[in-house]
Amino acid sequence: MNQKSPTISCQISPPHRRYGEAATGMDVLSREELTRLRDISKGGLHETLRRCALAVLTTGTESDDPRAAQVRYPDFDIEVLQLDRGIKLDLRNAPATAFVDGHLIYGVADLLFAVVRDIAYTSNEIQSSELFRLDTNAGITSAVFEILRNANVLRPNIDPNLVVCWGGHSIMREEYLYTKKVGYELGLRALDICTGCGPGAMKGPMKGATIAHAKQRRIQNRYIGITEPGIIAAESPNPIVNELVVMPDIEKRLEAFVRLGHGIIAFPGGVGTAEEILYLLGLLMHPDNAGISLPLILTGPECAAAYFEHLDRFIRLVLGEDAAKYYTIVVDDAERVAKLMSKGVKAVREQRIRERDAFFFNWSLSVPLAFQKPFEPTHEAMAGLRLHRDQPRHELAADLRRAFSGIVAGNVKEHAMKSIERDGPFAISGDVEIMHALDELLASFVAQRRMKISGEYQPCYRVVR
Structure with missing residues (x-):
């Protein structure tokens, strides 16, 4: 049975550097940003914020299981507050290892507000606005910039x-x-x-x-x-x-x-x-x-x-x-x-x-x-990759990159791990020679224990020759 780890609850303000500026540029948020960060519905940002914040608060943990921290700190939660003097983060049942003598470590606080900044900005200014055409090459590069x-x-x-x-x-x-x-x-x-x-x-x-x-x-x-x-x-x-x-x-x-x-x-x-x-x-x-x-x-x-x-x-x-x-x-x-x-x-x-x-x-x-479009590693998408030599080499490299990305997701991303637990390993197919080389390469990674930090590795893929 897993035992809960020690926790601390507190409110923190953005850490400041010289001249009083916020270290991460996070002093205020709009009402729209606050609403989205607090939204606990399926499409809301609260769960993403909570998971990313917990990752920052467990810095130094030797685990690559995304569910491990959730098990150790099931009651952790975070809320962004907009007060008269600026924003604060209300941390409830946060990992005690992130604190020294009851005070949150400066660097951890710095990274926490960076998480809030990027999640809020990306949702409000990039994904939900009409400023960027995220289906075009130039639009995606502008968004990255x-x-x-x-x-x-x-x-x-x-x-x-x-x-x-x-x-x-x-x-x-x-x-x-x-x-x-x-x-x-x-x-x-x-x-x-x-x-x-x-x-x-x-x-x-x-x-x-x-x-x-x-x-x-x-x-x-x-x-x-x-x-x-x-x-x-x-x-x-x-x-x-x-x-x-x-x-x-x-x-x-x-x-x-x-x-x-x-x-x-x-x-x-x-x-x-x-x-x-x-x-x-x-x-x-x-x-x-x-x-x-x-x-x-x-x-x-x-x-x-x-x-x-x-x-x-x-x-x-x-x-x-x-x-x-x-x-x-x-x-x-x-x-x-x-x-x-x-x-x-x-x-x-x-x-x-x-x-x-x-x-x-x-x-x-x-x-x-082709290198910019987000790839969602579903069973169907992985099976549909074109791993053949009858295309320009840079396009083959792009699909090979997607194949490896899918395996990464199956190893460490919770949604992909659940999909594999439900429907079995991803199937990867293509030219026989490429599949043979891919199978050998992946087998070498497994033999050298490069897939997981701890525990016996169970492949999330199968190479179809």
């Missing part, structure tokens, strides 16, 4: 220096220590870090960079975490994140990564990391992006060499040998990774200057609508 601008992560007058780090939440200890080494080397070179904000390979680079930034006496360091409501419940933000952005879906989250970042590093991971790599390769292989500078490095310690061998073999077999020219694999050499990335970021700066593109948002990168 506005969400990031509202979150105050688009900073002008700063040279390119933001490295996006991808990688798994379920990784070996040696792999985690290596991500810290790479983060340390990046930090020594005045590079900031952006990740998916969770544990494992998303936390390690930030942790390493904090030490290097402190050694360099560097201030205003940026540790950006980008997530979405379905992911954050399973992967709580790690405590180093100081700028959190909650995008409305996985596709806008992926676009935010490639629009914000000046270089990408992929550490060992599972299907989520494979999804991210295929997404980026699909973009870089698109004819409209010929000549775009966006360095991609795949790296890990010696014990992860087999992981990259499997992944590299899969990419070459499915997308062609030419796909390998878009990335560099570096094994067990953190310093070389940082030097290559620093050089690559300088090349990005030179290209942006030549093309008169912004440093803070990569407008020149073409992200086709």
